[in-house]
Amino acid sequence: MSVSFAQIVAEKPMTFTAECPTRAVLDHVMSRWGVLVLSALADGELRWGALRRIVPGISEKMLASTLRTLVEDGLVERTALPTVPPHVSYELTDLGRDLMERMLPLLGWVVEHASGIMSGRPR
Amino acid sequence: MSVSFAQIVAEKPMTFTAECPTRAVLDHVMSRWGVLVLSALADGELRWGALRRIVPGISEKMLASTLRTLVEDGLVERTALPTVPPHVSYELTDLGRDLMERMLPLLGWVVEHASGIMSGRPR
């Protein structure tokens, strides 16, 4: 698939407008916490508490709402064991893993180039 | 480079914390308008007015600040011809093109799967 932005927008003029599904998915998937949560899960299943610790600086509120969105999107699966105390874990679905195949190279690029890009700049 | 999130964070614990360059670059590059502006420029040089028209729904304010950030990051180059009226164009730098090689597959994935993900949902 050739991916030309102009071509996409020319053929389907509503693509990436505020009402378009593409915009919604883009917002979910490319959001700060969305990226980090998905990336954390790319290594395998994780429990709520583990996610909370691993994703740097995420609040409970944001973790909850990010996970809810990603589960609704079918990118993450939630598994709850009916024990006391509760045991809940999250893992990528097939769709989520497919997405992360495209996302991880991008993340790798950012890690490689971030210092260079930001060096010698205030905040 | 193997890109494991847990591995990255384990080796460099400050990676993706709020103060880390990776977080800043991630925010620039994965932001709603950042993605769309970069994608539009992936097809080639564009003038201010063209970008304004092509990127769906972007305001002048957001276009200005997004472009300023991307130019500062060295991902986009601004070329101003000293004519009256002014003629200013923007294009990806080599670094920006390198980034887009990783970004476009992701964008393509979103376009392909967005409808399926959002189908039958309110909003």
Add this chain to the structure above:
DNA sequence: CTGTATCCAATTCGATACTG
């Protein structure tokens, strides 16, 4: 342990008007 509810601060963002 895994969340939800609430409140409040900070930030983002769009609309509009204006300038070189």
Add this chain to the structure above:
DNA sequence: CAGTATCGAATTGGATACAG
């Protein structure tokens, strides 16, 4: 044409407390 300035509305996000 290519922006900047300003303002208010809306959203985001964090801290805290609490519930199942």
